[in-house]
Amino acid sequence: MSVQTEIDFADPPAVSPARTPRLGFLGLGWIGQNRLKSLLDAQACEVAVVADPSPAVHERVAQLAPRAASAGSLDELLAHALDGVVIATPSALHAQQALRLLERGFAVFCQKPLARTAAETQAMVDAARRADRLLACDFSYRHTEAMQRVRQAVSDGEIGPVHAVDLVFHNTWGPDKSWARDMALAGGGCAIDLGTHLVDLALWVLGFPAVRQVSSRLYAQGRLLAPGASEVEDYAVAQIDLDGGATVRLACSWNFSGGRDAIIEAAFHGARAGVALRNQDGSFYDFRAERYDGNRSTLLAAPPDDWGGRAIVEWARRLAAGAGYDPAIERAVPVARVLDQIYGR
Template sequence: MSAREPVRIGLIGAGRISEAYAEAIAGAPGVELVAVADLQAEAAAALAHRFGCRAHSSHRSLLAEAGCEAVVICTPPVTHEALAIDALEQSVAVLCEKPLAIDSSAAQRMLDAATAAGMPFTMGSKFRYVEDVEKARGFLEAGRIGEVVLFEIAFAGAVDMSRRWNSDPDIAGGGVLIDNGTHAVDLIRHLAGPVSEVQACEGRRVQGLEVEDTAQLFVKTENGVVGHVDLSWSLDKRQAYFLEIYGTEGLIRVGWQASFLERGGEEAERFGRGYDKVGAFRSQLEDFSSALRTGSELRISAQDALSSVQVIEAAYRSLRERRWQDVATPRS
């Protein structure tokens, strides 16, 4: 294939997150949506009709007939391993939505399949691709706020999860900690380096679910940076900023509608318009397609994806044992 030809992408899953990807693909250069697969044939047909591509009632049919070069997996976490390995074994590149897997053993098998196939493999984690997050990373690398000391992240919004698969531990692998917490862990790793220790605690289960609907996560990185993460499906924590980074000479606030750099007695410097969901998805797709076409390095490597699973796995050990836990070192 020519580097100029769009990457032919198939969507596996036809739920809400798939709709977001389909919209992003429609407006992103270098990619083309050619097929959608879902076990619910009507859902696949509806999404495929909306975006002018073919519908399939199984991922095997999509892989065999659609001529995809890559797939985006947007199904419940327990299914990710089998779907990703099936695609990789047919030399199809994989972008798998977070969380990558419900445990690190499954994640490692996915990585091993990607290595054996020699195909690009990455985890979908949209916040790493937010433009303001990348600007914040640049400020950190330039030392604009001095030595980084503390991160604070909040992903807390009231959503009824009682009828969603996200609240079934056998399907999702856990609750809000694995769901929203994976985003937070990926942000911290991206901006402050590998996480070495974690402690998690659970709040009251307001929705009466089988899984945690409110939790707090405390982390320490290998560089000595500490972080605090608020996670909830049951509380509306109405904050202007989802990410705040405190350093010895200032702080960075990345928000939903605006982002600021603050230093000493200086006036706050606005550096962005905040969270842009569609823009983040498109940036992620461009990164993915570039890796497939040109061999460029993925912003979220397969090892990054595995490491996120290992941090969340340690967080659940912490919940059970009620103490700090070391995070496993990824296999080289």
């Protein structure tokens, strides 16, 4: 998909700034409905319109937001007066949909990956900056209590300078949508699906140091794929060498035989100690944070922790407060560049 970079910004339909943000929702699969419910539970928005091609989806969403208007497409959604739009559609659509919304003056909250490539990601960031609209990506694992404690320990210097980071996300299951296994539509396989979170966490915790070099190997059902292959990988390993000497090792997979539903870890090794986020009992949702001193471990955070909707609720509340463009979204570009290098693009 070619991404337009020159945009004429039109005024959006008039919306009163004195009330809870009126939001549209574009794409309402499992994750879209989950984020919508988080916003409703937090009373952080008015669900004004939902857009999805599936009648069954509209029936389910009507139980959560009975007053919301229904739309079958982005064009229909654009006819409504809105403050912002939540995008939870296939990855191939993120850039073109976000560009249209931003050029109309709507704020955007988008599921990860923000786009399939660094070029698409940069185009979205540029459009948000030029429109002065709040653009955010659902980097949801940043908002777990466990990850917050890990970052604090690193940034406060508790473990000393970090020289190594180990990142793991093995998923016993895999996506059940055909588009997710199509390189053209998804931009990749498990590395862009799961690895996007891991790369973001490593760079975010370390303060986004420059990336010096990336090497990787991608596999599909045990077969090593050539760089730039059109086949989607289900197992990926990568080494990311950072400015300053730290090395990040990443491994992620779909349909992995790991004896549990998931293995999720982000471990930071410092000169004096280590600190890590780890999922508990194979859960996709329950995380612990621990500090390691030699053979001793100290618990820093543990479940329960209702973290899934924190990123989108924060975005909605900032939108309600009148926030415009936030330069923090620019950090999505180096994450996307690392993914490009993992894929040999």
